[in-house]
Amino acid sequence: MTDTPARLLTLLSLLQTPREWPGSELAQRLRVSARTIRRDIDRLRELGYPVEATLGPEGGYRLVAGAAMPPLLLDDEEAVAIAVGLRAGAGHAVEGVEEASVRALAKLEQVLPGRLRHRVSSLQSATVALARGDGASVDPRTLTTMASAVAGRERLRFAYRARDGAQSRRLVEPYRLVSTGSRWYLVAYDLEREDWRTFRVDRVAEPFATGARFAPRELPMDAQEFVRRGVRGAETYRVEVVLGAGAEALPPWLRDAAVADPAGTRVCFESGDSPEWLAARLALIGVPFTVHEPEFLAVAARGLAARLASAAGS
Helix, strand or coil: CCCCHHHHHHHHHHHHCCCCEEEHHHHHHHHHHHHHHHHHHHHHHCCCCCEEECCCCCCCEECCCCCCCCCCCCHHHHHHHHHHHHHHHHHHCCCCCCCHHHHHHHHHHHCCCCCCHHHHHHHHHHHCCCCCCCCCCCCCHHHHHHHHHHHCCEEEEEECCCCCCCCCEEEEEEECCCCCCCCCCEEEEEECEEEEEEEEEEHHEEEEEEEECCCCCCCCHHHHHHHHHHHHHCCCCEEEECCCCCCHCCCEEEHHHEEEECCCEEEEEEECCCCHHHHHHHHHCCCCCCEEECHHHHHHHHHHHHHHHCCCCC
């Protein structure tokens, strides 16, 4: 193998397997001399790959952990496995690693050959993830499109469905993707409304980067705080429920807001859960309850009751 760049890539691929390689075996694999292997190892070290050499008759080499993360070389199967895993995780916000996962997925899918991208899509379409009931799933392609637009500072167009169902088209300068642990939000400057906005990503459809670049504006506060304030004002609602049991019988998430009531215990709190999920959570407590507000929660509870009664053959 006389092509030095190709030989270095092959050598790196071998070293990235978790074992020690004798110099003679590497030389045999690459069909070069032991001296060439030593020179190639030095080149990899100059590129930032921490290759450790061991002494002895054979002399072995292995890749060890370094102070910085060098580029990885993946074969087809490894690239597909990582892309499938990142897509599966990206569709549901995972606290602590969510933004990094989307950035990694965007980078990987940008360089995946078409044949591998097709394999990833086929695998994902054939699998189903068990999601938490209090979050909304998001198409990973939507997230990667947005992440790429944020990183590239490209204006973004998309269709958006508001909480009341109203549809609109938006042209924005994307600033950050933020996860709350159960939902994804895009913080962006809305060009038509000339103001900063927070968009729930599960309500976004058909996003595409326009190719038009922009100079980033200064957000008046931290992106996480901006989302937190927006969610507190727009995504939560006041709940008042009377449960037919004492406060001691209620779970901790209700107990702190409980006050005595002639019918049992009255609880008032703010919720950002979907009405259907909150109705199910209340039903799972195992005590009778009456929804006083909001009306859409009462509607969700009646719908849940009807479905359960039908399932039981009643």
